[in-house]
Amino acid sequence: MKHFLTLLSHEIRMLLVSPSTYIAATAFLGFMGFMFSGILETYSKAPQEISPAHQFFQFFWLPVFFMVPLLTMKCLAEERRLGTIETLLTTPVTTTEVVLGKYGAAYLLYITLWASTGGFFYILKRFSGDARFIDLGPLVGGYAFIAVSGLLFVGIGVFASSISRNQAVAGILSFSMLFALIVGGGFITQTDWIKRDTMAVFKAAVDYAQIFVHRDDFTRGVIDTRQLLFYLSGTTLALIFSILGVEAKLLHS
Amino acid sequence: MSLSPSTPAIEVSRLVKTYGGVTAVNDITFSVSRGEIVGFLGPNGAGKSTTMRILTGYLPATSGTVRIGGISVATQPHEIKRRIGYMPENNPLPEDMRVSEYMYFRGRLKEVPRRKLGPRIDEVLEICDLKRVRHKIIGQLSKGYRQRVGIAEAILAEPPVIIMDEPTIGLDPHQILIVRDLIGSLRGRMTVIISSHILPEIEVTCDRVLIINQGRVVAQGTPADLRREIFGHSSYELQVAGDIGALPAVLGEIDPTLRIASQGEPDAGGFRHLRLNTDREDELGETLLRTLLAQNLRVRALSRTHPTLEDVFLAATRRSWDAVIPTAPPPAARTDNEGANGQS
Numbered sequence: 001m002k003h004f005l006t007l008l009s010h011e012i013r014m015l016l017v018s019p020s021t022y023i024a025a026t027a028f029l030g031f032m033g034f035m036f037s038g039i040l041e042t043y044s045k046a047p048q049e050i051s052p053a054h055q056f057f058q059f060f061w062l063p064v065f066f067m068v069p070l071l072t073m074k075c076l077a078e079e080r081r082l083g084t085i086e087t088l089l090t091t092p093v094t095t096t097e098v099v100l101g102k103y104g105a106a107y108l109l110y111i112t113l114w115a116s117t118g119g120f121f122y123i124l125k126r127f128s129g130d131a132r133f134i135d136l137g138p139l140v141g142g143y144a145f146i147a148v149s150g151l152l153f154v155g156i157g158v159f160a161s162s163i164s165r166n167q168a169v170a171g172i173l174s175f176s177m178l179f180a181l182i183v184g185g186g187f188i189t190q191t192d193w194i195k196r197d198t199m200a201v202f203k204a205a206v207d208y209a210q211i212f213v214h215r216d217d218f219t220r221g222v223i224d225t226r227q228l229l230f231y232l233s234g235t236t237l238a239l240i241f242s243i244l245g246v247e248a249k250l251l252h253s
Numbered sequence: 254m255s256l257s258p259s260t261p262a263i264e265v266s267r268l269v270k271t272y273g274g275v276t277a278v279n280d281i282t283f284s285v286s287r288g289e290i291v292g293f294l295g296p297n298g299a300g301k302s303t304t305m306r307i308l309t310g311y312l313p314a315t316s317g318t319v320r321i322g323g324i325s326v327a328t329q330p331h332e333i334k335r336r337i338g339y340m341p342e343n344n345p346l347p348e349d350m351r352v353s354e355y356m357y358f359r360g361r362l363k364e365v366p367r368r369k370l371g372p373r374i375d376e377v378l379e380i381c382d383l384k385r386v387r388h389k390i391i392g393q394l395s396k397g398y399r400q401r402v403g404i405a406e407a408i409l410a411e412p413p414v415i416i417m418d419e420p421t422i423g424l425d426p427h428q429i430l431i432v433r434d435l436i437g438s439l440r441g442r443m444t445v446i447i448s449s450h451i452l453p454e455i456e457v458t459c460d461r462v463l464i465i466n467q468g469r470v471v472a473q474g475t476p477a478d479l480r481r482e483i484f485g486h487s488s489y490e491l492q493v494a495g496d497i498g499a500l501p502a503v504l505g506e507i508d509p510t511l512r513i514a515s516q517g518e519p520d521a522g523g524f525r526h527l528r529l530n531t532d533r534e535d536e537l538g539e540t541l542l543r544t545l546l547a548q549n550l551r552v553r554a555l556s557r558t559h560p561t562l563e564d565v566f567l568a569a570t571r572r573s574w575d576a577v578i579p580t581a582p583p584p585a586a587r588t589d590n591e592g593a594n595g596q597s
Contacts, residue, residue, distance in 0.1 A: 006361045017349060083345030087406075090309045090341075091362040092334040 003093045007101030011075075015109055024070050028063055028113050035059055036120045051135035053121065054219050057142035061182050061211075064153055068178060071109055072157025073171035075102040076246060080165040085246070099158065099242045107154045114146045138219045145218035149211065152231045153178060155238030162245035185210045260323040262287045262414055262444035263308065268317035270303050270468075277303040279468035280317070285461075287413070288441040292459035293448035294566055300468040301448045302342050305418050308446070309339045321414055335364065338407035338443075342418040344400055348392030352383060352402055355391060356409060363410035373409065381405040381435065397428040404435060408443070415439065417447045421454055433458050456562040464569045472569040479565045486530045488514070488558045489541060494523040495550040503548055507540055508533050524553050 015021050039055050042048065048055070076099070079085040088098060125134045160174035161167075185206050188194055194203050207213075214227045263285040270278040278300040285291050295301045306312040308319055310330035319326040326333045347355065353374065360370040378384050381401040386394060391402060400420065407415050420436070421429045429451070436458050439445055449455050455462055456476050464472040464479070472479050497516070504511040510532040517526040531537060538555060545552050560568075 002364075003362055006358070010358050013354075014347075014349070082347070083341060083343060084347055086306075086311055086341045087339070087345060087359075088362075090311050090334055090337065090339045091359070092331055092364055093362055094331075 001097060003097050004100055004104075007093065007097055008104045011101050011105030012108065015105055020070070020074075021109065024067065025113055025116075028067055029116060032063065032117050033120065035062075036117075040124070051138050052124070053135055053138040053142055056117075056120075057138070057145065057215060057219050060142075060146060060149075060215060064149075064182065065175060065178055067110065067113065068153045068157045069160070069171040069174040072102075072106045072154060072161050072174060073167045074161070075106060075158060076161040076242070077164050077167045077170040080249065081167075095243050095246050099162070099239060099246060102161075103154060103158045103239060103242070106158065107150060110150050110154055111147060114143070114150070118143070137221045141218045141221050141223070142215075144223065145215050148218075148228060148231045149214065152181075152234040152238065155235040155242070156181070159238045159242045159245060162242040163249070165249075181209075182211050186212060261285060261320075262289070262322060263446070264318075264320040264323075265304075265308070266318050268304065268307065268319060269315045270300075270307060270312065271315050276468055278307070278314075281465070281468070281470050283463055283470055283473060285444055285446065287444055289461060290436065290440055290445040290447070290459045292455035292462045293446060293465060294450075294452065294455060294462055294562075295448070295465035296570055299465045299570075301465055302418055304465070305339075305416050305446065305448065306341075308416055309337055310334060311339075335410075336412050336414055338410065338412040338415040340403045340407040340415075340417040340420060343422075344403035344420075346391050346399055346402060348390075350391055351388055352378070352391060352394075353387045355402070356406065359406050360409055365410050373411075377405040377409050380408070380438070382431065396423050397425065400424055400428070400432065401435075404432065408439065411443075413443060415443050415445045417445070419448055419450070421449060421451055429454065452562045452566055462562070464566060466570040472565070476562050476565070479562070479569070480560050481534070486510075486532050487534060487537075488560075489529045489531075489538065489555065490558055491527050491529070491541075491545075491555040492524045492553040493527060493545060493550045494519070494525070494553070495548075497525070497527070497550070499548065500527075500550075503544055504529065507544055508537065511537070511541075522553075524551075528558075 036052075036056060039052050043052060076085070079088065085098075089095065121134055121139060156177050157174040160177060161170040164170045164173065188206050189203070189210070193199060194206065208226070209230065214224075214230070217224055217227065261284040263283075265284065266282050268278055268281045269276070281300075281304060293301045293305070303312065307314045308321070308326065310326045310333045314327065321333050322336055324332050324336070350358070356374045356377070357370065360374060361367075365373060378387055381404055383398065383401055383405055386398055389398075391399065394402065400423070404417070404420055407417060417436075421432050424432060433454065436445060436447065440460075447455070447458070459476075461475055462473065462479060463470055472482060474482060501513060504513070508531050511529055512531075514528045514530040516528070519525045529541075536557070538557060542552060542555055
């Protein structure tokens with residue numbers, strides 16, 4: 001892990017000089033700001049049962065579908081397309097360090113972007129002068145959920161990038177995998193066949209992986225170690241597959 | 254590097270690489286001693302790049318062993334990576350970094366101590382004549398500069414072994430000269446393997462040449478050795494007029510192996526072109542001239558021809574295509590490639 005910090009700082013630097021980062025950041029903040037003001041509008045019309053923070057995090061999946069592929073699709077696919085992966089891996093660095101460096105930089109950017117939405121709540125508190133709007137529990141829970149689930153989502157994006165040399169393919173692949181992960185679970189539980197007794201084990205597994213349920217738990221302030229384990233083990237798996245993806249491509253290139 | 258100086262810098266033994274059912278490298282054996290500059294020649298798809306990638310530890314070999322400085326590439330790839338500077342085919346570089354930033358990043362990855370890195374970067378930029386562009390973005394540099402950035406990067410950490418895959422591809426003659434001098438300046442200090450299609454290039458720069466075809470080493474040695482080995486004879490070209498009927502016998506008196514390899518039709522002045530081959534290495538020109546004049550033949554021109562490396566390359570690769578036994582070492586038997594001889 002000697003070179004991890006060198007690689008990480010290099011990746012962060014590369015992200016910071018890339019115009020696409022700023023485009024993605026502007027689009028993300030613009031979109032989230034639009035959502036946030038929409039939420040506030042509903043509050044101004046009629047009293048709501050849940051806090052604005054709770055409602056805000058309900059839409060977490062929308063930016064995830066677009067941001068994660070955009071942030072991660074380039075990382076390994078581009079290195080492979082340009083051939084710079086060859087110069088990179090013929091220095092004394094390991095594939096693990098390379099993948100972790102890329103992953104770390106993408107995750108930090110993802111978290112930074114989400115953290116900047118905290119400004120919305122600050123503005124709300126500042127100008128409404130009403131502390132009731134800021135319900136600290138759902139806010140902290142929501143950001144904790146974003147931080148923990150982001151580990152897995154970004155990991156999936158890096159994995160998609162590791163198995164292709166084309167950025168577009170990597171992007172679509174990571175979008176599909178994220179879509180299946182986030183929406184697929186809810187979709188399966190609504191089908192009839194999963195309700196059969198023989199499917200009980202399968203149903204338990206699907207219930208365990210319900211990301212929307214996890215979000216609700218987090219925003220209610222329930223942090224379940226099983227859910228943490230789900231994301232951590234998923235992330236580890238995604239990163240191991242990414243490393244294998246890079247190395248398998250080496251063997252057959 | 255606590256190795257005895259007698260250990261060869263690179264030792265490749267019975268190296269085989271197959272992928273997707275294709276044998277890219279088929280039983281290659283060679284060794285390179287320290288401080289030597291070795292040229293890798295071969296037609297496209299001969300296995301040059303694959304061999305180089307295996308040498309760097311980037312690709313695993315199917316079988317066989319590669320040792321760099323006595324260390325096995327397969328079992329200690331990390332040690333190897335500290336000892337090589339590698340410039341891949343097409344010289345991939347990140348587009349959106351400045352030259353000095355790239356050098357710094359690569360230096361850190363190659364474990365050059367932070368203290369020494371700054372002066373060392375200045376030094377390699379100076380060597381490669383890149384000082385003027387050190388703050389430019391690599392993506393905006395011309396091909397010649399990019400190529401030199403690749404070379405500067407390869408020698409940055411002062412590795413004992415440098416492997417460069419076609420370092421002069423796409424350069425103009427002036428830049429080729431610069432790169433050639435650059436590689437020449439490494440002679441004795443670093444072991445260098447370069448591959449190239451530009452044969453005069455290899456001939457000038459390299460101490461030794463390895464010709465690879467279809468995954469096999471078909472010839473190796475100094476350019477002069479290769480000429481001898483592949484052609485096995487010296488040639489003389491002359492233009493004579495007169496009766497040449499008695500010539501073979503006369504030539505036999507000069508040297509038993511001297512014979513007429515080809516002869517042309519007489520032109521308007523009655524002169525015809527003759528090509529003579531002999532196994533003798535020493536100069537026969539004067540004796541030949543005197544003998545011919547004594548025979549009352551009129552001589553207009555006489556010259557000794559030297560096959561270029563190009564001819565050697567063509568002859569060696571052609572021979573390997575004709576070869577039936579795949580694992581046979583380059584046979585000592587000579588082939589008659591009369592047509593391939595060129596005048597130098």
